[in-house]
Amino acid sequence: MQTLPSFVHHIPTQCLSELLQRMPKAELHMHIEGSLEPELIFAMAQRNKVALPYRSVQALRDAYVFDNLQSFLDIYHAGTLVLKTEQDFYDMACAYLARAQADNVLHAELFFDTQTHTGHGLSAEVVIKGLHRACTDAPDRFGMTASLILCFLRHLSEAEAFECLEQALPLRDSILGIGLASSEVGHPPEKFARVFARARALGFRLVAHAGEEGPPAYIWSALDVLKVERVDHGVQAIHDAALMQRLALDRIPLTVCPLSNLKLCVYPSLAQHSLHRMLEAGIVATVNSDDPAYFGGYLNENFSQTFAALPLSAVHAYQLARNSFEASFISAPERSAHVARLDALFESFA
Ligand code: ADE
Ligand code: ZN
Numbered sequence: 497m498q499t500l501p502s503f504v505h506h507i508p509t510q511c512l513s514e515l516l517q518r519m520p521k522a523e524l525h526m527h528i529e530g531s532l533e534p535e536l537i538f539a540m541a542q543r544n545k546v547a548l549p550y551r552s553v554q555a556l557r558d559a560y561v562f563d564n565l566q567s568f569l570d571i572y573h574a575g576t577l578v579l580k581t582e583q584d585f586y587d588m589a590c591a592y593l594a595r596a597q598a599d600n601v602l603h604a605e606l607f608f609d610t611q612t613h614t615g616h617g618l619s620a621e622v623v624i625k626g627l628h629r630a631c632t633d634a635p636d637r638f639g640m641t642a643s644l645i646l647c648f649l650r651h652l653s654e655a656e657a658f659e660c661l662e663q664a665l666p667l668r669d670s671i672l673g674i675g676l677a678s679s680e681v682g683h684p685p686e687k688f689a690r691v692f693a694r695a696r697a698l699g700f701r702l703v704a705h706a707g708e709e710g711p712p713a714y715i716w717s718a719l720d721v722l723k724v725e726r727v728d729h730g731v732q733a734i735h736d737a738a739l740m741q742r743l744a745l746d747r748i749p750l751t752v753c754p755l756s757n758l759k760l761c762v763y764p765s766l767a768q769h770s771l772h773r774m775l776e777a778g779i780v781a782t783v784n785s786d787d788p789a790y791f792g793g794y795l796n797e798n799f800s801q802t803f804a805a806l807p808l809s810a811v812h813a814y815q816l817a818r819n820s821f822e823a824s825f826i827s828a829p830e831r832s833a834h835v836a837r838l839d840a841l842f843e844s845f846a
Contacts, residue, residue, distance in 0.1 A: 500814060501839060503846035507810035511845045515813055516799040520837045522603040522820035523596060523784055523795050525728050525751030527647075527677065528585075528627060529576050529608065530787025531592040540578035540587075548578075560790050565709050565760050566679055568790060576612050585626025590637065593630060595788070597638040599796040602834050603826055604642045606631070607675055611649045611660050620663040628670035643825065644670060645703060647677035648688060657691040665698075672825055673701035675728065676718075680710040685717040692722040701725060701825050703751075707732035709762065712739050719748065726751060726823055731762065733779075734770040744778040749823030754802040755793050756786035766805035775812055782820045814842055 507515065532540075534556040541548045550556040562568040579585060589606065596604050608627055610620045624644070631642040646664055648657040664671060674695040676688060685692075685704060696702060706718035708729035715733050718724045719742070730750035733739045743750065754769055756762075763769050774781045783802065788794045793801065799816075802808065821834045 498815075498818075500811065500818075501842070503839075503843045504811050504814040506846040507842065508845070509810070512803065512810050512813065513800060515810060515842070515845060516803060517796050518600055519813060519817045519841055520600050520602045520834055521795065521817045522605075522782075522824045522826075522834070523601050524605045524726070524749075524782055524820060524824055525607070525753055525784035525786055526592070526604065527572075527607045527609070527787050528589055528592060529579075529612065530572060530791075531595070531789050532575050532578075532588055533591070533789045536588065536591060537575050537578050540580075540584055544578055544580040544584070546578050546580075549574075560759075562760055562790075568760055568787070569678060572787060572790060573612060577616060579613060579616075580618070582622045582626035582629075585623055586630050589627050589630030589642075590633070592788075593634050593638040593640065593642060595794045597640055599794055601795060602640050602837070603821075603824055603830070604634075604640065605645055605672065605824060606642055607645050607647045607677060609647045609649055609677060610664060611652060611656065614660070614663065620660070621667065624664060624667045624670050628667070631670075641826070641830070643672040645673040645675045645701070646671050647675040647705075648691065649678040650676050650683040650687065650705075651679040654687055654691055657688055658694070661691060661695060661698075668698070671700070673703060675702075676704035676706075676722070677728075680705060680708055680714065684710070684714055685722045689721050692724075696723060703728055705729055708757075709760075712736035715739055715743075725749075729753060729757075731757060731770050731774075734773060740774075740777050740779065743780075747780050747822075749780040749782060749819065750774065751784045751823070752781050753784045753786035753791075753798070755791045755798050759791040766802055769802065769806060771802060772806045772808055772812070775808075775815060780819045780823055781816065782823050783816050810842070810845075814838070
C-alpha cells in the first residue's frame, strides 16, 4: 500500500463534500456517446432531420430505466442515430468537456466506438476527426486535457474488430488507446486476443471492460491474454481472492463506475457497492461516470452519492483522486503537476 501525505489524515469530516467537488481529478472511463443528453439528442435530430420514436425530451428521459447492461445498450445505440457530421461529434465531446471542467476534471480519457457509427453508414474519419478536434481544443476552451480510446464492440466479430482497427490507422496519431466494450457475457476477452496483440504492436495503450457483469475469469484473461494496463469496471473481482491479490500487487487500476453499476443492477444499492472493500484491499480503484447522460450523473455526482452511501473518508477521497492520475496515460511531468494541485488543496483543508 502507498503511504499518503500526513495532512490527508487531518481533514475535518464536515469538509468532505466540498473536497469531493473541488478536488482535481481525472476521468478514465466514460463513453462519449453516453454523454449525449436527451436535449442534445433532440437538437441533433432536428438539425439532421432524424425522426425520433419519443414525443419529448422528458419521454426519452423517462425511458432510461434498465434491468441490465443489454437493456441500456439498446437505448444507447438508438441515441447514437442522431450523430451524422463531424460537427456533431465535436459538439457532443465539447458538451461533455464543459461538464467535466465544472467537476474539476483536469484530464479525461474518452471512449468512443466507431463501429456503432460505421454501422450507420458514417466514415471512421468523420467520427475521429470531430472528437479529436474537441480534444485538441480542450486546453484552451475547458482548461483540461483529453485523449481518445477506441473501443471495439465485443458483440461483433474478431474480423470486424480488425477492420475497425485498419479504418482508424490513417488517424493513428489521434488515438491513444484501444479498449473493449458492449455486451460482456458470452463475449470473453479471448475472442479479441489477436486484434489486441496487433494493437499492442502498433503502440496503442490497452484497456478492456471486464468483470462488469462477466465473471472474474474475464478479468484474468483481460490481463493475461489481452495484456491490458487497466481494467474497466472489474468489480466482479471481489468474488476472487487470488485476483484481488494480483490486482493489488501489480497495481492494476480498476475504473469503477458506481452509478452505472447501480442503474444497471450490478448492485441493488450503492451501500452494497464493493468500492470501499477494494480500496481497503489496496486496489488502485478510480471513480468514473461511464455513460453520465443515462445513469443520473457526471463525475462529482458519482463521488457524492457513493460517499453518502459507503463508509468513505477524506483519506479515501484523496486516494481516489490520486489513483485517477496514477492510472491515467498522461506523462510523468503532467502527473506530478496534477498531484501537486491535489496536495495543495488537501493541505489547505487540513
Ligand atoms: N458501452 C457503453 N457503456 C458501456 C458499459 N457500461 N459496459 C459495456 N459497454 C458499454
Ligand atoms: Zn463503460
